[in-house]
Amino acid sequence: MTKNLVIVESPAKARTIARYLGSEYEIKSSFGHIRDLPKKGLGVDVEKNFEPTYEVSPDKKKVVAELRKAAKGSTVWLASDEDREGEAIAWHTAELLGLDPQNTKRIVFHEITKPAITAAVANPRTIDMKLVNAQQARRVLDRLVGYELSPVLWKKVRTGLSAGRVQSVAVRLIVEREREIRDFKPESSYKISATFDTGGQELLAELEEKLSDSAGARSFLESIKASSFSVKDIEEKPGTRNPSAPFTTSTLQQEAARRLGFSVRQTMSVAQRLYESGNITYMRTDSTNLSGIAIDAAKKYIHSTFGEKYSQVRQYKTKDSSAQEAHEAIRPTSVGKLSAGADDQQKKLYELIWRRTLASQMAPAAINKTEVKIAISDRKELFIAIGEVITFDGFLKVYGGGKEDKILPSVKKGQELKLSIASAIETFSRPPARYSEAGLVRKLEALGIGRPSTYAPTISTIQDRGYIEKSDVEGEERQVKELVLQSGKIEEKSEMVRVGADRNKLLPTHLAEVVTDFLMKYFSQIIDYDFTARAEEEFDDIAEGKIEWQATLKNFYDKFHPLIKESGKATRAEASQARTLGKDPKTGLPVVVRFGRYGPVLQLGDSEDENQKLRFAPLPADLRMEEVTLEQALPMFQLPRVVGKTEEGEEITADIGRFGPYVKVGAKFISIKGKDPFSITEVEARKTIVEQAQKTKDRVAADFGKIKILRGPYGPYVTDGKKNARVPKDTDESKITETEAKELLDKAPAKAKYPRRKRKS
DNA sequence: CAGTGAGCGAGCTTCCGCTTGACTT
Numbered sequence: 001m002t003k004n005l006v007i008v009e010s011p012a013k014a015r016t017i018a019r020y021l022g023s024e025y026e027i028k029s030s031f032g033h034i035r036d037l038p039k040k041g042l043g044v045d046v047e048k049n050f051e052p053t054y055e056v057s058p059d060k061k062k063v064v065a066e067l068r069k070a071a072k073g074s075t076v077w078l079a080s081d082e083d084r085e086g087e088a089i090a091w092h093t094a095e096l097l098g099l100d101p102q103n104t105k106r107i108v109f110h111e112i113t114k115p116a117i118t119a120a121v122a123n124p125r126t127i128d129m130k131l132v133n134a135q136q137a138r139r140v141l142d143r144l145v146g147y148e149l150s151p152v153l154w155k156k157v158r159t160g161l162s163a164g165r166v167q168s169v170a171v172r173l174i175v176e177r178e179r180e181i182r183d184f185k186p187e188s189s190y191k192i193s194a195t196f197d198t199g200g201q202e203l204l205a206e207l208e209e210k211l212s213d214s215a216g217a218r219s220f221l222e223s224i225k226a227s228s229f230s231v232k233d234i235e236e237k238p239g240t241r242n243p244s245a246p247f248t249t250s251t252l253q254q255e256a257a258r259r260l261g262f263s264v265r266q267t268m269s270v271a272q273r274l275y276e277s278g279n280i281t282y283m284r285t286d287s288t289n290l291s292g293i294a295i296d297a298a299k300k301y302i303h304s305t306f307g308e309k310y311s312q313v314r315q316y317k318t319k320d321s322s323a324q325e326a327h328e329a330i331r332p333t334s335v336g337k338l339s340a341g342a343d344d345q346q347k348k349l350y351e352l353i354w355r356r357t358l359a360s361q362m363a364p365a366a367i368n369k370t371e372v373k374i375a376i377s378d379r380k381e382l383f384i385a386i387g388e389v390i391t392f393d394g395f396l397k398v399y400g401g402g403k404e405d406k407i408l409p410s411v412k413k414g415q416e417l418k419l420s421i422a423s424a425i426e427t428f429s430r431p432p433a434r435y436s437e438a439g440l441v442r443k444l445e446a447l448g449i450g451r452p453s454t455y456a457p458t459i460s461t462i463q464d465r466g467y468i469e470k471s472d473v474e475g476e477e478r479q480v481k482e483l484v485l486q487s488g489k490i491e492e493k494s495e496m497v498r499v500g501a502d503r504n505k506l507l508p509t510h511l512a513e514v515v516t517d518f519l520m521k522y523f524s525q526i527i528d529y530d531f532t533a534r535a536e537e538e539f540d541d542i543a544e545g546k547i548e549w550q551a552t553l554k555n556f557y558d559k560f561h562p563l564i565k566e567s568g569k570a571t572r573a574e575a576s577q578a579r580t581l582g583k584d585p586k587t588g589l590p591v592v593v594r595f596g597r598y599g600p601v602l603q604l605g606d607s608e609d610e611n612q613k614l615r616f617a618p619l620p621a622d623l624r625m626e627e628v629t630l631e632q633a634l635p636m637f638q639l640p641r642v643v644g645k646t647e648e649g650e651e652i653t654a655d656i657g658r659f660g661p662y663v664k665v666g667a668k669f670i671s672i673k674g675k676d677p678f679s680i681t682e683v684e685a686r687k688t689i690v691e692q693a694q695k696t697k698d699r700v701a702a703d704f705g706k707i708k709i710l711r712g713p714y715g716p717y718v719t720d721g722k723k724n725a726r727v728p729k730d731t732d733e734s735k736i737t738e739t740e741a742k743e744l745l746d747k748a749p750a751k752a753k754y755p756r757r758k759r760k761s
Numbered sequence: 762c763a764g765t766g767a768g769c770g771a772g773c774t775t776c777c778g779c780t781t782g783a784c785t786t
Contacts, residue, residue, distance in 0.1 A: 009780060032780025039775090059782090085779055139777075146776020154774065164776045272781085284779090453778060597769050607769090616768055657766035669766055699763095712763035724763065 003074040006107075007067065007093055009081055012276050013112060017079075020114045021121070028070055030080065034060040035092040037139065042147050044140050046561075050553045052140055056096065064096055071097045075105065077124065081326035082108035084543070088135035091127050101127040111291040111328045112281070133549040134542040140553055141165070141535060145526060148564050149519075156567070156575035157515055158597060162465055165535075166450045166458055168519055168527045171467045173443060174435055175508040175516040184431035186499075190217035190424040190483075194383055196229060196374065196417040201409035203417065205374055205383035210427070214481055217424035221485040224376055229417040232375040232382065240364040243395035245288035245316040246329035246357050249452035250445045252283070255356070257438035260348050264437040265456045270345045271330070278333060279340040280353055284452040285327035286445075288316035290357070294328070297335045298361040306397060312363045331357040359399035366392035370408055374417060424483040434505035437470070449532045467512040475501030510625065514595045518575050522567035526560070573607070582630035584637070591633050593625055600625050602633050618656055635678060640664070644682030652685050654678075665689060704738040707745070718744045 004025045008014050011029040018027045035054045037043035045051040056064050076099060078090035086108075094101045105124035109116040146164040153161040192207035211217045247255070252271065256262040262270070271283035290298075295313060302311040316329070332340070332354045341347040368391050374383040387408035390396065411417070435443065441455045450458055462468045475498050482493045508516075519527050535556075541547045572578075578594035584604055592603045600619040607614065617636035619628060640655035646665055654663045654677035661677040662669045663685050670692045672680060702709040707720050709727065716733035718725045718741045725744040727733045736744075 011781075030780080031782095033778070034780095036778090037776090060780095081779085089779070135778090142777045144776085148775095150775035160774045162775050166777065276781090451778065453780080458777090598767065601768075603769095614769085618768095655766085659765060662766065664766085669764095671764090671766090710763075715763095717763065719763080 004077060005067075005070050005074040006077040006079050008079045009086065009089060010282070012278070013282070016112050016278070017117060020117045025077075026070060026074070028067060029063075030067065030089060030093060031060065031063055033057065033085070033089055033092070034064055034067075035096060037143055042143065044143055046144075046557060049550050050140055050557070052136065054092070067093065068097060071099075077105045077107055077121070078127070079107050079109075079120070082110055083326040084131055084135045084138065084539070086326060087128055087131040088139075091129070091132040094127060101129065110287070110289075110326055111293075113291050113293050115293075116291070128543075130545045131543045134539040137542055137549040137552055138535075138539055141556060144553075144557060144560065148561070149523065149526070152522075152564060152567050153515060153518070156570055156572060157518065157595070158511070160465075161511075161515065162461070163515070163519060163523075165526065165532060166444070166454065167462050167465075167467075168516075169447070169449055169529065169532070170440060170444060170458055171462050171508065171512050172516050172520070172527050173440065174462075174468055174506050175512050177432060177435060178508050181431040181434065181500075186428040186430070188213075188426050188428050190214065191427050192217065192220065192422065192424050194374075194422040195420045197420045198409045198411055198415070198417060202420070203372070203385055203409055203411065205372070205385035208382050208384055211424065214424075214426070214483070217483055218490065221422060221424060221483055221490050223379065224419070224422065225485065225488055227379065227419075228377040229374055229383070229419055230377075231372060231411050231413055231415045231417065233371075233373040234411070234413055235371040235373070237369040237371065238391075239367045239369055241367060241394075241396075242364045243314075243359040243362060243399060244356065246290055246331055246360045247353060248286050248288055248318075248329060249284050249455065250286070250441050252330055252353070253441050253455065254438040255352060256349060257436060259352060260345075262345075262349070264441060264459055266345075267349065268456045270349045274341060274346055274350055274353075277340070277342065279337070279350060281329070281331050281333060282327045283330050285330060286318060286452055287327055288318050288329045290316070290329055290331060290360070294331055294335070294357075295361060298358055301335045302358065302362060306362075310363050310394060310397065311361065313361060316360065329357075355399045359395040362395035362398065363392075365390055365394035365396045372408060372411060420486075422485040426481045428478070428499065431500075434473070434502050434507070436505055440506060447529055447532065448536060462512075466509055467515065468506050469509060470504060471507055473500065473502040473505065473507070475499050510595060510600050514575070514577055517577065518567075518570070522570065523563055525563075577625060579625070581628065581633050584634060591630055591637075593619060593628050593633065595625065602628075602636050604637050618658075620656070621660070639677060641677065643680060643685045646686060646689060652682065652689070654680055654685070663688065701733040702736060702741070704741065707738060707741050709733050709736055709741060720745055 006017065006021065006025055006027045008017065008027065008029055009032055011031070014027040014029045018025070021027070034057060036057050037052055038055050043053045076097060078093055080086035080089040080093070090106055091101060094104050104126065106127050107120040107124050109120040142165055146162070149163040150161060153163055189210040189212050191210050194205050194207070196203040196205065211220060244251070253264045253267050256267040257264070268283065271280065274280045275283050299311055299313055330353055332350070335354070335358065338354065339347060340350045368389045370387040370389070372385040374385065376383070385408055387406045389405050389407060433439070437459050440459065444450045444455065444458070463470065477496045478499050480495050480497045482495065484491045484493065525531060538547070538552050542549045542552060573594065576595040578592055581591045581593060583589065584591055587604070589605045594601060594603065596616070602617045602619055603614055605614040615637055617639065619625065620632070620636070623632060640653040643652040643654050643663060645651055650665050652663055652665055654661065654672070656677055657669070659671065661672045661675060663672055663677070663680065664670070670689055672688055675684070699710050699712070700708060701711055701716055707718065709716060709718050711733065716727040718727060725747070727736065727744065
């Protein structure tokens, strides 16, 4: 009997398929791509028709060796995914195994079900070189862009930086959004609400239109003091709501962030474990399609659990035309399994996937919207009260949005209403929202930029490179006016409200702004939002055999490469956005602000003059490079400032460093956050120094020489200067002996099980 | 995670997309 070797991309997939194919089939996995351009060097001969040099990826040497061994004397079936990348994987595999691409069996299936696999094996084709070439074009284009663009940044901005078709657009989106928010001028208007008494029950209504200023709001309230109110009209509007499509990678990331508070990376790693344990289908997909088997199973489950009227079979079409549909939507492998997962996070994510999948096959919810229009006796404006009641829950039974019914008290047309209270509250128009991780993924997907397998890594990359930071924004206090009409009197109140506060959002660094501005100036075509979409069209044409892949690359490169040359003419001063603020009146030297190696920096002196010793000072954290003035910059060069002496006669100086203002005595730095290094007095400084000394002393619970027991912000711990070990909760840290301390240190797990991702400062 | 404080002249960096595995600072 002939031996058969089937090669798929994922080992979990291999295991599943093994169940459906007989024992005469051996299934192995390639673990994704096995061959690529070299990491070092361009790996593309631009002079010789863009000939790529491929080599086995270092971490795939073992895999390739195993595949070679298994392929000996076997019929090989290449079963990588049915998309551009999968076709390329099949081709690279054939090449490495010495198989003839024209003659090797290539099979595909986009759902892992027995009928799909049996059908695939019965209908093998050969490798589609046109599709492979579309992948090569994609790969080489990305390499050319990334590896020619990045070095320009090393020269002009900072070494080690990176740029690319995907990441640079992601950064640009965040930079531009932040600038929109910064430039946003909020407009104030007044929302008028009124509460009516319907005889026991309250009816809450709002004036149809907002009023533009407080004078208008006041005169409106004045004018209705003596008015009478009546129900003019009651309108019932029945409506329906449909469930969302089953999850793709991007929608799963969004919902897991919204409902479970997961980060994009966390969602992917939890989903990966659910996939490996066989509980869900593949988690990196852009398809909303469900297999026929899954739809049937959901239908049966819904019929028997909720009844037939809750069922509605739906086939979802993925709307994005760039979707490659190699997989199904993300769904439970078995709808009958209500709960799965090895830990709490897995259980929660599984449940979310289960609910979404089931809901997608359920009936729409029916909603009854009621609108009550209330007339004012002597004015033509109307108050409107809106109620919303779910009359049939449908899919909401399993995938609700947490919206509660708003039930209006029953009123009749023409009924008189008594006004209990009316108010005018100042509201402000809001700037566009900052991107969250999942929000950025959604935007990238909408632009067709990036793929399901790269969304999470892209977000990490732009943070690792120091372009983007995930953080909170404090917002600002704003005075908000409110006018209240009650018992015939108008009272004015005002309240401080915090606006613009934001949690866990993506913010651009100064570096991101400098790099984006530079790229926009010299490479606007590349970081254009449509660049990828246009490139995709060309890749499609290659896949359809309309154009030749290397000609496409030549066409691109002939336009792109001159831009690299052109950008070489940019001076460092231009790239770093150097700006002369004026002259220092004392020395006559120019004062310059620019983006330096470590961030924004103020400089005293001329960079061109080699004999001059330049002086540097940090740009105060609350100022922006483009708005700092000479007056704000000059004092910074007065630092470090001699404050005085300690009682022991040591000199105290004050300065501003990376982490804010500090005073320094000898080699000791003491933070003075909240105080001003320009004006802090000797007395204050001495006090802070003494307090700090006491604090450090208090931190020490025991001192055995090299080993110490300290009280940190997270509780007491033992340290030998290198390794730390937590003191058990029920132990009194001041009673630990040296031997016990040593034991704790020995027992403690080695530092950081997983290496921290490196961060450029 | 456990308290940080550099300063513009050196040894190399980088892309996107496919997949999972994991000892060292």
